[in-house]
Amino acid sequence: MRQIVLDTETTGINPADGHRIIEIGCVELIDRKLTGNHFHVYINPQRVVEEEAIAVHGITNDFLEDKPVFAQVADDLIEFIRGAQLVIHNAPFDVGHMDAEFARLQAGYQPTETFCDVLDSLKLARDMRPGQRNSLDALCKAYGVDNSSRQLHGALLDAEILADVYLMMTGGQTALNLHNRQRGQQGASEVQHQEIKNRPALKVLTASADELEQHQQRLELVQQEGGKCLWLE
Template sequence: MRKKGRQVVLDTETTGLNPKEGHRIIEIGCVELVNRRLTDKQFHMYINPERRVDEGAMEVHGITNEFLQDKPLFKDVVDDFLDFIRGAELVIHNAPFDVGFMDHEFTLLDPAAELTADMCSVFDSLVYARKKHPGQRNSLDALCKRYGIDNTHRDLHGALLDAEILSDVYLLMTGGQISLLDDGDLTDGAAEQVIQRLSSDRPALKVIECSAEELIEHQKMLELLEKSSGDCLWKN
């Protein structure tokens, strides 16, 4: 049974740009979000595409034909992959590209196979970014710069690394994490049942003042929140 509020941030690398030309998936990377919190669950797999990788694609992701020779075929990993994504909302940057390749792989195995839309909903972060930032560059690198996300370790594209980066971009772009008071499972009115009142004769709480450096970092975070959501109550 899938968890409520489960999302899978997903990226793929491929042998080329168009599955209609016989191009295949060579890497899948997924990270899990539950109630807008990153968990420790991931799915990551390199795949032998049974064809050669285009030179142009290799320049983007750096994955060579020699590296892929001993990797499993898609049919060998598809069950584990489907088990990981089924029932989740997929968060994908430029979703038609990745979904098109996924559906191509599914139908190669079985022309009557379920397609991605049959088992998942899809949130296209590129479409969302274009609506939120019209007229601006909305590549993953551009969004990292806009939201202050460090991606200096991203010299080449990699499916798992890009999925991890996209999860940070997605959370900031769509308003950050859920409320600090929301544990993700409370129903209306349930919050009152978990509030614990402190005794009036309790010892005084120790106050620890922030350092000047901590205050500067706090201000930077408030400015980032205001930039991503348009308003920041803590600054008011």
């Protein structure tokens, strides 16, 4: 199973008002394991970034002047995410901006959900934690994910943090030392890819007969004391 954890930064809130994407960050998971592959690009939006948005992500108009426009990175983005399940926090926001960008190209580009499945991690968190705060920062605190470097929003950094949160939230394990974590605006100005090859196989340890017996006794004790033990069902 291939999943891409994705985040964007934009010039403002609503693409219907002409707001554009200025940064896209993606990290790859295969079978719930971080591979080290990522996609990161800054984009010249061909319009002014609102001051309110700059206060959130710190990406200025001057910084974006020499960056590629969306049309120059669209094919690379689609190639990276095609066929994957996208994991996005508040997916309607990011997918809405991506689809607006594809629509502007007027060259046969289709909406995101025609070539990717989309999982909204915000909706997932609300289902799992009803009535609680489920912002990315709140989830980092709840699941013990270090976000101390997140002084400002950034698409690649937020995608990396969300990958950690998503794996913890859904019961998996996560590597916290991702490669090439760029902080702030001085990250990549071009599409970047990184691949780790020839990784050694993980060592698998199996429980002994004695350990299995002790485990079974513990489960039965939980059941006897009035708890509901799912492993015995």
